[in-house]
Amino acid sequence: MTAHTPSTRALEPVSMKLYDQDFQAFADALGASFKRYGFAVIADHGLDEAVIEAAIDDAKTFFALPEDVKRQYHQPGTGGARGLTPFGVEAAKGAATVDLKEFWHVGRELPEGHPYRKYMRDNVWPTEVEGFKPHLYGMFSAMDELGAKVLRGIARYLELGDDFFEDKVQLGNSILRMLHYPPVPAGAPGVRAGAHEDINVITLLLGAEEAGLQLKDADGEWLDVAPPPGALVVNIGDMLQRLTNHVLPSTSHRVINPSPERASFARYSTPFFLHFNPDFVIESLPSTVTPDNPDRYVGKAIMAEDFLTERLKEIRLI
């Protein structure tokens, strides 16, 4: 055993089956993993495989289209909130090189005249891939629903009342990201995804079985996340770290380049960035402020939408 794979450091999968069988045990296991790593691996997530597969197949079809066709769906200067962000645009905060990835974003659809529409742009949909809209929005909705269940577990763990997050995220500015990391030519500069923290509340990630995702442990060591096939990875984002006065940490993570044997393979992953409702004000929960953990954000209450805008500027998306 090397220093890089100590057996005491591994994310033990938490089964979503516990959600119905023993909710307290689900919440305890989930919370302990988040508190320790900022990450949890969820097995038996219960998502409809056909829904997931349809969306991923469509994303692959889209990414295989010619560059000029894909670029019709790029909306520069809009925060990359919808449609395509082409290869070579996003960079981790403060990074010198761009990430080796392209991605497609789907957001929430709201009825005409809804007050939150001023925060959420209309989705764009490619005409080249049949079924793209229902398939991708089907996956958005499935992830949104699963995210709400994960948040119930977190609420129980934090002793907030199980439905604490319900009315704070049900119209959140959440985003489904279909990611494509093309094969990496030998000696290519840059990295698939530079070290960063997620901006949002929690992130639900599928597709991380293809190696590369690593988290930075509290002592600075990079650990492979490496979930079992089909498992879901969930991590805490900056908004929840801030709300919990850092009781739940938003952990740095990255996607390293493939080993030579896997360099000719593309990597596809699908994070769902679950956000607060745009006008939710983020300030430390009173229960997370203690003599040992004084409030880190005194006088710094901030609306979720303003926090998001601030951070998108840092990653060159607006």
Ligand SMILES: O=C(O)CCC(=O)C(=O)O
């Ligand atoms: O592709 C992955 O495994 C992780 C992606 C990620 O961290 C992100 O897009 O924020």
Ligand SMILES: [Fe+2]
């Ligand atoms: Fe991330």
